[in-house]
Amino acid sequence: MNQKVFAPWDDPNQKPLIQFQNVTKKFGTFTAIDDLSLDIYEREFFALLGPSGCGKTTMMRMLAGFETPTSGTIRLSGQDLGQTAPNKRAVNMMFQSYALFPHLSVWENIAFGLKRESTDKDAIAARVEEMLRLTRLGKFAKRKPHQISGGQRQRVALARSLAKSPKLLLLDEPLGALDKKLREETQFELMDIQEKTGTTFVIVTHDQEEAMTVASRVAVMDEGRLVQVATPADIYEAPNSVYVADFIGDVNIIEGNATPNGDRVRIDWAEGQPEIWGTAQKPVASGERISFAIRPEKVTISKEKPEDRRNLLEGEVIDIAYLGNISTFHVKVGNGQIIKAQSANTRRLANRDITWEDRVWLTFTETAGVLLEG
Amino acid sequence: MRRFTLIAVPYLWLLALFLVPFLIVLKISLSDYALSIPPYAPTLDFSAGWQGIKDLMSKLDFENYVFLTEDALYWKAYLSSLKIALISTVLTLLVGYPIAYGMARAAPEWRPTLLMLVILPFWTSFLIRVYAWMGILASEGVLYQFLSFLGIVDEPLKILSTNTAVYIGIVYTYLPFMILPIYAALEKMDDSLIEAAEDLGCSRMSAFWLITIPLSKSGIIAGCFLVFIPTIGEFVIPSLLGGSDTLMIGKVLWEEFFSNRDWPVASAVAIILLLILVIPIVLFQRNQQLQREAEG
Numbered sequence: 001m002n003q004k005v006f007a008p009w010d011d012p013n014q015k016p017l018i019q020f021q022n023v024t025k026k027f028g029t030f031t032a033i034d035d036l037s038l039d040i041y042e043r044e045f046f047a048l049l050g051p052s053g054c055g056k057t058t059m060m061r062m063l064a065g066f067e068t069p070t071s072g073t074i075r076l077s078g079q080d081l082g083q084t085a086p087n088k089r090a091v092n093m094m095f096q097s098y099a100l101f102p103h104l105s106v107w108e109n110i111a112f113g114l115k116r117e118s119t120d121k122d123a124i125a126a127r128v129e130e131m132l133r134l135t136r137l138g139k140f141a142k143r144k145p146h147q148i149s150g151g152q153r154q155r156v157a158l159a160r161s162l163a164k165s166p167k168l169l170l171l172d173e174p175l176g177a178l179d180k181k182l183r184e185e186t187q188f189e190l191m192d193i194q195e196k197t198g199t200t201f202v203i204v205t206h207d208q209e210e211a212m213t214v215a216s217r218v219a220v221m222d223e224g225r226l227v228q229v230a231t232p233a234d235i236y237e238a239p240n241s242v243y244v245a246d247f248i249g250d251v252n253i254i255e256g257n258a259t260p261n262g263d264r265v266r267i268d269w270a271e272g273q274p275e276i277w278g279t280a281q282k283p284v285a286s287g288e289r290i291s292f293a294i295r296p297e298k299v300t301i302s303k304e305k306p307e308d309r310r311n312l313l314e315g316e317v318i319d320i321a322y323l324g325n326i327s328t329f330h331v332k333v334g335n336g337q338i339i340k341a342q343s344a345n346t347r348r349l350a351n352r353d354i355t356w357e358d359r360v361w362l363t364f365t366e367t368a369g370v371l372l373e374g
Numbered sequence: 375m376r377r378f379t380l381i382a383v384p385y386l387w388l389l390a391l392f393l394v395p396f397l398i399v400l401k402i403s404l405s406d407y408a409l410s411i412p413p414y415a416p417t418l419d420f421s422a423g424w425q426g427i428k429d430l431m432s433k434l435d436f437e438n439y440v441f442l443t444e445d446a447l448y449w450k451a452y453l454s455s456l457k458i459a460l461i462s463t464v465l466t467l468l469v470g471y472p473i474a475y476g477m478a479r480a481a482p483e484w485r486p487t488l489l490m491l492v493i494l495p496f497w498t499s500f501l502i503r504v505y506a507w508m509g510i511l512a513s514e515g516v517l518y519q520f521l522s523f524l525g526i527v528d529e530p531l532k533i534l535s536t537n538t539a540v541y542i543g544i545v546y547t548y549l550p551f552m553i554l555p556i557y558a559a560l561e562k563m564d565d566s567l568i569e570a571a572e573d574l575g576c577s578r579m580s581a582f583w584l585i586t587i588p589l590s591k592s593g594i595i596a597g598c599f600l601v602f603i604p605t606i607g608e609f610v611i612p613s614l615l616g617g618s619d620t621l622m623i624g625k626v627l628w629e630e631f632f633s634n635r636d637w638p639v640a641s642a643v644a645i646i647l648l649l650i651l652v653i654p655i656v657l658f659q660r661n662q663q664l665q666r667e668a669e670g
């Protein structure tokens with residue numbers, strides 16, 4: 001990669017495309033979005049990630065204009081969207097259910113939005129053809145939505161929402177209905193289209209892998225609040241809370257009392273167990289209760305006791321999850337806690353030497369994990 | 375064999391309850407009026423066997439049908455029935471669509487109740503309900519009393535015994551047939567389609583015309599046929615609510631049968647009516663078929 005890193009959120013001169021300013025949304029007494037502030041920049045592929053009911057769809061619907069914030073403002077290119085009706089916003093949405101018009105052909109579905117703002121038949125036809133090409137739907141232009149497959153329908157929905165060249169495209173769980181393989185293909189297609197058109201995408205997803213794959217930045221939400229907004233790598237490597245660490249990928253959480261020692265921190269976590277050494281990202285008070293989070297793939301497992309390691313735990317293999325390319329070992333250490341360790345399966349199954357009930361050693365470096373509050 | 379029996383049952387049913395009566399009426403329509411019991415000739419002589427049938431066939435003719443074309447009363451009655459049926463269908467649609475739309479938009483927990491309210495009148499006798507309308511529409515009836523209480527009218531109403539009363543009666547009676555299929559179509563519709571239309575630049579109004587109406591088309595068509603088809607032959611409403619100038623073929627049919635006791639002519643009228651109805655019925659079936667295909 002020789003191009004400049006795309007990171008407008010780090011550039012103070014950049015003007016955000018979308019600004020949520022202290023937005024709160026209440027349904028009756030229930031607070032769906034709680035005093036949320038967020039900037040999203042042009043050309044971003046922004047992912048909203050969170051458990052069911054955390055308010056992702058509500059945020060999208062506020063952007064599209066189907067819901068109005070109870071308080072706070074939402075700006076698009078600096079302009080307060082306020083009460084602007086959905087049909088007056090330069091925002092298009094790809095619905096979770098696709099919401100294709102069943103009585104119109106694929107061609108007419110894509111042309112629908114264009115026909116609302118222009119009567120120039122040739123221009124509309126040209127644009128529809130372009131969209132058909134982009135989403136590889138040319139062959140199906142004349143079919144009705146019920147005559148094409150789920151994946152094709154999904155592409156029609158995408159083409160329809162892209163046709164008007166919106167400033168902002170909202171995708172609410174666009175790939176929810178697709179099987180894994182088609183899903184992965186489509187993710188790359190989406191990224192490709194996003195890059196080609198330069199449109200800003202905001203995507204909602206349940207699937208953390210999907211968010212990590214497609215997004216330039218990921219926002220992890222919980223109960224109407226943003227817990228962390230960062231690049232996929234930061235979210236994964238440097239989660240800011242146990243919640244995020246736990247939500248994204250697999251993680252071991254070890255709770256203990258901290259004792260700072262230079263730029264390292266000692267964690268006493270269980271009676272009779274060797275202490276763990278970690279690296280503090282920010283100052284830690286002596287005796288503070290903290291959580292040490294470490295990803296299973298950063299834990300090395302071996303049958304022989306390695307020499308010269310500061311973080312060394314002994315335990316017994318109680319479970320092995322074979323995933324093809326990797327295996328996850330569930331190891332019970334002295335105080336009964338289970339710690340997961342992963343290793344790549346470079347050798348064939350029969351030649352693997354670690355098996356159930358083996359005594360094993362777990363090691364990791366002092367910088368492999370992160371220290372989190374609470 | 376079992377399969378054959380299964381298929382045979384509905385066919386036997388149709389044969390006994392539709393085809394045989396139809397053939398009897400057809401036969402009567404080709405007979406001549408006679409002062410006898412039954413009041414037509416010839417009759418089939420079963421004891422004469424095959425020869426009896428031959429004799430019968432040789433005496434049948436189309437005289438009555440020719441007669442229908444000669445007397446202007448009949449084709450005027452047909453045309454007038456078609457006109458009244460058409461206007462009533464449009465009126466019923468105009469009244470029924472907003473009701474169906476309102477029902478489909480109502481909160482889900484209210485829908486069964488609303489549906490109930492639409493169907494409820496069917497549980498009282500049709501005749502009683504039409505008589506009730508006579509009481510309402512009479513020159514000094516309930517409606518008059520109500521309106522004069524409000525000070526809107528000061529002289530007796532002239533609604534009963536006019537075509538207006540017939541329209542009111544038909545719209546009232548057939549409204550559920552219009553509401554139910556439209557409601558069924560609207561209720562199935564996904565709300566997000568309207569949101570998608572608005573998202574793509576439609577106003578509320580144009581989303582209604584471009585999405586809601588086309589998607590309820592099959593319900594509209596079904597409802598229109600369900601009102602139109604029985605209205606053409608309607609007899610009770612025009613004879614109870616209509617006046618002497620309300621001309622409908624159902625009434626003519628009744629008079630031929632029971633006042634003139636001219637069964638052959640009455641049968642001919644009925645056969646022609648049936649032929650007229652076959653066209654919309656076939657169209658209706660086709661609509662249902664297309665809808666099933668679109669859904670399947």
Ligand SMILES: Nc1ncnc2c1ncn2[C@@H]1O[C@H](COP(=O)(O)OP(=O)(O)OP(=O)(O)O)[C@@H](O)[C@H]1O
Nearest residue numbers: 027030032050051052053054055056057058059206
């Ligand atoms: N119209 C509404 N009236 C009342 N409550 C609502 C309404 N819409 C959403 N909510 C509530 O707001 C919360 C957030 O809903 P939202 O649809 O945004 O969740 P989500 O994050 O999209 O969840 P999912 O991943 O399941 O789609 C939920 O608890 C939901 O019950």
Ligand SMILES: [Mg+2]
Nearest residue numbers: 056057058172
């Ligand atoms: Mg949602």
